[in-house]
Amino acid sequence: xxxxxxxxxxxxxxxxxxxxxxxxxxxxxxxxxxxxxxxxxxxxxxxxxxxxxxxxxxxxxxxxxxxxxxxxxxxxxxxxxxxxxxxxxxxxxxxxxxxxxxxxxxxxxxxxxxxxxxxxxxxxxxxxxxxxxxxxxxxxxxxxx
Numbered sequence: 001x002x003x004x005x006x007x008x009x010x011x012x013x014x015x016x017x018x019x020x021x022x023x024x025x026x027x028x029x030x031x032x033x034x035x036x037x038x039x040x041x042x043x044x045x046x047x048x049x050x051x052x053x054x055x056x057x058x059x060x061x062x063x064x065x066x067x068x069x070x071x072x073x074x075x076x077x078x079x080x081x082x083x084x085x086x087x088x089x090x091x092x093x094x095x096x097x098x099x100x101x102x103x104x105x106x107x108x109x110x111x112x113x114x115x116x117x118x119x120x121x122x123x124x125x126x127x128x129x130x131x132x133x134x135x136x137x138x139x140x141x142x143x144x145x
Contacts, residue, residue: 003139021095023073024092025091026058044104060080102141
């Protein structure tokens with residue numbers, strides 16, 4: 001399974017447009033090689049270089065296994081969103097206080113559709129996914145304010 005973006009290359013610089021310096025909209029993401037038995041997909045965007053520990057920028061789940069692309073600046077979403085690190089149900093672009101940070105888009109193929117009553121944030125999503133992950137992929141981009 002693979003996750004890519006037309007907005008930046010793996011390990012490349014995430015353009016300002018997708019950050020707090022720009023429009024703060026999500027970049028385009030493309031998925032390929034999803035296992036045939038996938039029932040749903042989940043995506044987590046994290047910054048492990050945040051000053052107070054890993055900060056979660058986006059949490060989405062119950063994405064249809066037929067979805068092959070998330071378009072740039074997606075507003076109406078055909079999936080469920082959980083709380084990000086700021087307690088909001090939305091994408092938050094890169095916005096490091098200083099230095100270059102790494103941002104990981106982590107994609108999970110799951111053998112279940114998750115119970116929305118059990119998923120509130122990244123922690124509860126990871127707990128709900130235990131034992132149900134078929135495959136994982138990640139795309140890392142870098143950003144400096």
